[in-house]
Amino acid sequence: MGLCVAAGTDRSRARRRGRRSVTLLDRLGDRLSGIRGRLTPDAPMRKLTWFQVGGPADLFFQPADEDDLILFLQRLPEEIPVLVVGVGSNLLVRDGGIEGVVIRLSAKGFGAAEQISQTRIRAGAAIPDKRLAASALDAGIGGFHFYHGIPGAVGGALRMNAGANGVETVERVVEVHAVDRHGRRHVLSNADMGYSYRHASAPEGLIFTAAVFEGYRCEPLEIRAKMDEVQTHRESVQPIREKTGGSTFKNPPQSSAWKEIDKAGCRGLTIGGAQMSEMHCNFMINTGDATGFDLETLGETVRRRVLQTSGIVLDWEIKRLGRFEAGRIVTPASDSD
Numbered sequence: 001m002g003l004c005v006a007a008g009t010d011r012s013r014a015r016r017r018g019r020r021s022v023t024l025l026d027r028l029g030d031r032l033s034g035i036r037g038r039l040t041p042d043a044p045m046r047k048l049t050w051f052q053v054g055g056p057a058d059l060f061f062q063p064a065d066e067d068d069l070i071l072f073l074q075r076l077p078e079e080i081p082v083l084v085v086g087v088g089s090n091l092l093v094r095d096g097g098i099e100g101v102v103i104r105l106s107a108k109g110f111g112a113a114e115q116i117s118q119t120r121i122r123a124g125a126a127i128p129d130k131r132l133a134a135s136a137l138d139a140g141i142g143g144f145h146f147y148h149g150i151p152g153a154v155g156g157a158l159r160m161n162a163g164a165n166g167v168e169t170v171e172r173v174v175e176v177h178a179v180d181r182h183g184r185r186h187v188l189s190n191a192d193m194g195y196s197y198r199h200a201s202a203p204e205g206l207i208f209t210a211a212v213f214e215g216y217r218c219e220p221l222e223i224r225a226k227m228d229e230v231q232t233h234r235e236s237v238q239p240i241r242e243k244t245g246g247s248t249f250k251n252p253p254q255s256s257a258w259k260e261i262d263k264a265g266c267r268g269l270t271i272g273g274a275q276m277s278e279m280h281c282n283f284m285i286n287t288g289d290a291t292g293f294d295l296e297t298l299g300e301t302v303r304r305r306v307l308q309t310s311g312i313v314l315d316w317e318i319k320r321l322g323r324f325e326a327g328r329i330v331t332p333a334s335d336s337d
Helices: 011-016 024-032 068-073 129-139 147-151 154-160 221-236 257-263 294-311
Strands: 037-045 054-061 082-085 091-092 100-106 113-115 120-124 173-179 185-189 207-214 244-247 274-276 283-286 319-321
Touching: 024 054, 068 173, 068 207, 091 185, 091 294, 113 129, 129 147, 129 154, 129 221, 147 221, 154 207, 185 244, 185 274, 257 294, 274 294, 283 294
Parallel strands: 054 100, 082 100, 091 319
Antiparallel strands: 037 054, 113 120, 120 207, 173 185, 173 207, 244 283, 274 283
């Protein structure tokens, strides 16, 4: 078939380990002839997320480039679910794993940054936000310092309007390049993205592949100083060396999530191997042996206590995905999820 299949996924060994005797990759067979990217059946998602929890994806795909991604989507039967993940920094995968195909854009095919004018940069969706900030520094383009403190990649920043230090992605985006579920290319304007706080209303099925950003001319020393401020602040108030997923909940109107969590007595709250950080109580931590069930149960417990204490419904900022294990379903604290 000409496929690049990850090492260690030999089907006979998979059967001996008690996995499904026929993987999704087996079922797709010759449909994927000509695909150049990396395909891994029963891929352990815990290795791809910062929380280091979660069951396997039925099939994991890293396309070689945009043409490879398009061919794969055109060949993939429409009834098979597709999920796109980035660096896994704000992702909680449930213990039962993920149905269908998980796509993660490769750094080689989607990780370039290029200065295209005095104030504009074209960046692939797989570039870490921190590297986008560094590219802007090298080009003498201001307005990107806030990305230095965001632990994600450009694709996720585009999808959730990532922001920090008083700046949001919406302020920098000119246009976004994407591919839909049928393998068709799209170019969206800033207005097409429909940005609001930590949200974009662009269709969920679009896979962002690159974007053009615009800043302003600025002295590198001034940019560097702002980036240093971001880093210093982050190291002083966030548990960045723990197994965490960043901010757990969005800030509610007229308040901060951490203040409401603290008021509800949830700083340091622990369930199983999951804990709300003592340092910053809007950060959930895997203390070493947490499961996805532990982390999601902790989050919903916090939501329930904040609702009881303040009457505020906290909305998740961390994305929770996948299947629950049998008998280990987490009930949301409210009907707002």
